[in-house]
Amino acid sequence: MTAMTQTMTGNYTGNYTGNEAAGGLIGPQPAAVLDLRGHLAQHGQLPSLGPHDVVRLARDAGLTGHGGAGFPLWRKLEAVINSGGRAVVVANGAEGEPASAKDRWLLTHRPHLVLDGLQLVARAVRAGDAYLYASERHRGLDHLIAERRAAGIDAVRVERAAAPDRFISGEESAAINSIAGGLAIPSSKPPRVVERGLRGRPTLVSNVETLALLALVARRGPAWFRSAGTADFPGSMLFTVGGAVRHPGVVEAPHGTPLTEVLELAGGPTSRLQAVLLGGYHGSWLTAEEAASAAMSRSDLAAYGASPGAGVVVALAEGVCGLAELSRVMTYLAQESAGQCGPCLNGLPRIAEQVRSLAFDGTDAAVFTELQRLSGLVVGRGACHHPDGSVRFLRTGLRVFADEVAMHLDRRCTRTSDDRVLPVRMVR
Amino acid sequence: MTRLRIDWTACDGRGLCAELVPELIERDEWGFPLISDAAVPPGVLVHARRAVAACPRLALSLQAENA
Secondary structure, X not given: OOHHHHHHHOOOOOEEEOXXXXXXXXXXXXXXXXXXXHHHHHHOOOOOOOHHHHHHXXXXXXXXXXXXXXXXXXXXXXXXXXXXXXXXXXXEEOOOOOOXXXXXXXXXXXXXXXXXXXXXXXXXXXXXXXXXXEXXXXXXXXXXXXXXXXXXXXXXXXXXXXXXOOHHHHOXXXXXXXXXXXXXXXXXXXXXXXXXXXXXXXXXXEEHHHHHHHHHHHHHOHHHHXXXXXXXXXXXXXXXXXXXXXXXXXXXXXXXXXXXXXXXXXXXXXXXXXXXXXXXXXXXXXXXXXXXXXXXXXXXXHOOOOOOOOOEEEEEEXXXXXXXXXXXXXXXXXXXXXXXXXXXXXXXXXXXXXXXXXXXXXXXXXXXXXXXXXXXXXXXXXXXXXXXXXXXXXXXXXXXXXXXXXXXXXXXXXOOOOOOOOOOOOOO | OEEEEEOOOOOOOOOHHHXXXXXXXXXXXXXXXXXXXXXXXXXXXXXXHHHHHHOOOOOEEEEEOOO
């Protein structure tokens, strides 16, 4: 099986590919940099920067969020600053997406860059409290946090908070609720967390990759960052490449890199592909033909109704039943509903049931009318984007697997392999 | 311009709102409100206000928006 299944068991080792020109998170030597001395020897000390310097750096570099939404970091910083009051910063490494491993990779191999970035944003918003929110498997980072504190390089005390390994744990209001001692489930918006977040204070929740990149920008400057990527989305990003590739794992490539090149960084396809999933289980499917010409930039992928999201790329080989994949993931996504919002709680299981019947039982075309109707009942009717994202995954999948759908309606299936490609984490 | 808004984390689908403002609110098959996207017409505003006040879960609100 592939490394993607290993993400489920917690033994993810993966393959890491990168070079200095590609962005510098992975670098030419992908070994872990865990001790503070090694980190400082490689990257040097953080320059001493004032709050405005940090905001300006983020703006001049064009650094955008790497948690999936791609929102400019400097504008989020300004929103927190403008909210007034004592701010809080959170490094978000929750990564509930089972097909993603890049945040885990960063926290395992580049933790000091993440912690540097957390100090920088703390400085920018004059935060009194900083949290590292990540799975309990990263509890070993307590030692690093203490070491940095003792060495006097962290002005703001950092507290680690455990993120449950559930799909929506990383949604920013869920992160805040969890850190506050509650369940890791989303709140209704407004208010936005930049206005009223942890204990009612303005809160910056930033993905760990964004923070690690900020730590590099602070040392190397905005021009270095802008030397890669696109004008709108400069720099590089991490991709977790899984499925039918030779070396599944985390790779780094500039925004705008052709998807085929991203697949090549992971060793290239192991066989003929039928489809590629981009952006994870709230993301979109592309056909193999679309994947052959798509570039991994927001503007380019928008033409396919897709987005790079947080960098999940899963290649699906021919001979795997796409509908079986859709069905397993929709069942998982229904399970992962926080259960707070009626339409999501009731609707996603009903949708999953219809997809199951399409994938595994004899069914007829009426299932589409029903899926269409049920999808309309969940989209836009929740406190978070879980229903909307789940429906996007399904709708784009049904489009890409249209031939498979036709076969299933005719009681046939193209499946020649029993591989389960997309990883899920079922709890019951 | 005023719209009805639902706090989905609070709504339990009790259905009082749909009874009080049938012009704008229907219920889905699970009992949860299906709200028209349109602005609340002036003539319905008084009913809408009553529904907001009657919601036992405080899940319904009227939101003023700049046109």
